[in-house]
Amino acid sequence: MKTTLLAVSLMLASTAQAAPLDASTFVGASTPLQTALYGVRNYSAPVLVNGKHDPASYMAAPKLPAWQFARVDPTGGVLTFERQSAPATGWHTWSRKGKVVVTGGGAARSDRVYTVFNGQQLVAAIKEAGNEPKIIRVVGHIDLRWSQNNTVFKEYTSYADQKYGGSINLPSNTTLVGINDAQGRPARMTGTALLIGGELALAPGGDPEADFKKWIKDGKDGEDYPTWTRNIIVRNLVIDTPWDVNPEDAGNAYADGITVSRGQNIFLDHLSVSDGDTPESLATGTYKTRHDGALDVVRGSDYVTIANSYFANHHKTTLVGNGDGGRAWSDEGRLHVTFSGNWWSSVAARLPLNRYGQVHMSNNLITGNVMTKETDVKFESGTDARYRSNMLVENSYYNITGLKLSEFCGKAIKGKGFIGFRSSGHIFTSDRAGTNAVDGQCGMARPDAANLWTPPYLYALQTASSTLLAVPAQAGAGKLK
Template sequence: MASSVASSVASGTVDAKTLTGASTPFQSANYGVRNYSAPVKDSNGHDPANYKAAPVLPTWQFATSDPTGGKLTFEREVAPANGWHTWSRKGKVTVTGGSGATASRVYTVFNGQQLVAAINEAQNDPKIIRVVGHIDLRWSSNNTVFKEYTSYSDQKMGGSIMLPSNTTLVGINDAQGRPARITGTTILIGSELANGAVDAETGYKAWIAAGKDSEDYPTWTRNIIIRNLVIDAPWDVNPEDSANAYADAMTLSRAQNIWIDHVSMGDGDTPDSLASDTRHDGLLDIVRGSDYVTVNGSYFFKHHKTTLIGNGDSGRAWSDDGRLHVTLSNNFYDRLESRLPLNRYGQVHMFNNYIYGLTDSGVSADLKFGSGVDPRYKSNMLLENMYFEITALATDSFCKKAIDGGNGTNPIGFRSSGHQLLSNKGGNTTPIAWDGQCGYAVPTGANVWTPPYTYTLQTATAAKASVVANAGAGKLK
């Protein structure tokens, strides 16, 4: 499987690595370095009185040796041509990540400090980083010293990993077959930088006003592959307020050509029920002008705010309008509360996903389904052949649960067909065919789009069985 990148790049496409350069500055150096500062009250509402360490710690699965002996298998694979990640404003691309890494740019890491060191050494060079065991930036000294985050500042910078361009980050199953795991650590891909101006928006608008190509604006992070990892959403030790935490499990910001495959993401050992306020933010957010992203074969479970695509309405048009092309396919959304996804501006293609939710009385808050696909301001979505199974819910209520825009904001267009819908209400065990349009208008004229990539579409029923069997970390074939 370790074929050369040259032979793996599809005919007629370009290696996404060639899109990186001056427009993709290395941004990672200040991340992953703890400052152990005391909590302070700031203008964003981070009040020391609200500081609370994670009340439960996981059972650690630290490793000190590589069960593969360093042999590469799937690590050099490039991304398949079946999602928005294969496109760009400069034409068709192949996302290669770190597939072409030289021997000196292939790293096997067993702790957070080794992961940070690998990133800082390789910078934007093509690199493969293989995680074995359990990574958590709260541990240091070769996983022998543990210290909880001491403040918002300590967690924001010291508890985050920033992946640079041209990276393949993968988990390696241990000798017991368990996939590698990342806990207590936010994974960042990209950042919205000002490029010397007063703020990011001013800098970007000045660049465009000068007649320059937005693709050359120097804040992009591009060409990243993430596979076969369990990622636990961090517990926010000092959130903004009782309803808003800061730390996501993974955030894409001004990121392009990203392929996320066979990851498992949830709250891990620290569900929100362990606190009287909100201690988790998103699982996987795709925001701030990010574009050409595919998430497939992944498992999302037991979390409140799952995925946000576009994090604002009119105030974000300068960065998001015409961007946020995202594919979500063959994923398992299991006992989640909301945002599957919540979409503003995004041209989003969802197909062959399985959504399972519980609305039964007495179900704990960490498991109860609130809302699913959430089309909002200027979104334009295409949903095909998905399986919705939401327990104890009347059929005529599905359009307020499975698909609902919530605030009444207007999408550009919405198309939804080929689904199966199942509720066990009244002892029912038979799914029904459902188009799921839920009153939303289909796009017209120039707003009608067709995915510019090939993909295999299963029936909703076949997709459910396939997703349950194959989605998530540890299930790569």
């Protein structure tokens, strides 16, 4: 691999730095209340909620997967990669308090290492350990619609039932990993939203925005605001984005596959995220939007890395920042996110869409098709730099069937309203355009000094041509053993 001059200079400078902080040491009171709300079904009937979630929109998932339930841990409980800290490259290694080591639950005591085979066991492990370091190993297939040791299935009955009963919320100091089963299949989550953190008030019934603004006005450090969720590692899982049984309206669903909300120092690695067995094309009638994001990083979250992951068959795929001017109070100066070694394949848009974020992308692979009539997988747009975002995009490989070279700018890379954008080293290929190296600037470069930045962590770039082979070999679940 080619090491950048930047990486070399940082390597030399790093020898003078103090030892990195363990991310678990500055967690604070990270709101155990968040976990109490989730993973418990209420089986409520559909009702309007603030004028949304029309009961007439209710539709159960039209297709269920071939389940891969397990009852036996093929490793016999022997740990391999579970105690590993996150690697030392990516925005997750940084904070306003200095360089950090994201350990997740690596320091877990033996009685805080759990192997779970169903959703209820997963919820119980989280509640028992709270914010203590914990390792949760998933074997088989998790779906919160199943209960009684995966013997009783009941579909979500309403928006409220799915929002709370169909979500898992990870507290601070957690490592959640999938363990390949006896057939070599990676662990899988279906019908279940994975939440990391939440934007909460200081006390039940309070206002998150008003409380945070008062905290800052009183001269307190925003990093000490006591509802952060920090120090999370999630690896080696297949995640099927949930089918929304009772969406907000005709154009908006609610549940994401993974949502990072007011989370910090988060490492997400070797994940496979898609719509699974329920593509949007199975929806009928007026309410045809049944999925929201595949993976969203929102609401003031910071220092997050998404690496070696595979995103497929989804529309609104990866989002950084979920609003424009109304989110400045939480998002301005935050949303530092790294995307490295990922593969977006047969997805429609948001690769990623970025508001406010200082996002570094390197050595990613993007494949798609603008000609297909299958709306679930038709490529609409790629990297999308939006409101007050600042992006560095390096050495990625694009192969978009049906896209002319002249259409690359404005389709595969586009933006408006950003404050900084630099892009270079890509290769663009198409059945219509042949193979072409492009500079990736697309007329969007903003090199003004006020918004220039370089990643503070060490990293090594591969060429875009190397990415074409290296990324499929590594990206996605099942690759860690």
